[in-house]
Amino acid sequence: VANIEAGYKQAALDLEANEELAKDGLVSELQLKQKRGLADELKNRLAIAQRRLEITRAGVTSQLAPQEA
Secondary structure, rough: HHHHHHHHHHHHHHHHHHHHHOOOOOOHHHHHHHHHHHHHHHHHHHHHHHHHHHHHHHHHHHHHHHHOO
């Protein structure tokens, strides 16, 4: 999860910088679309990884509960 989160944060910063450059015509629309696509993809991967982690934690907790009783 941490690696995906770091990648997403970097992609979001990169996208933000490229959006500013695009305003001045220094970045093509294609490059901007690619940056948006990457940021969106990593955002989705992060959400999936976080959900998997929640499910794993819930599973471990439910497995430990009978042992602790």
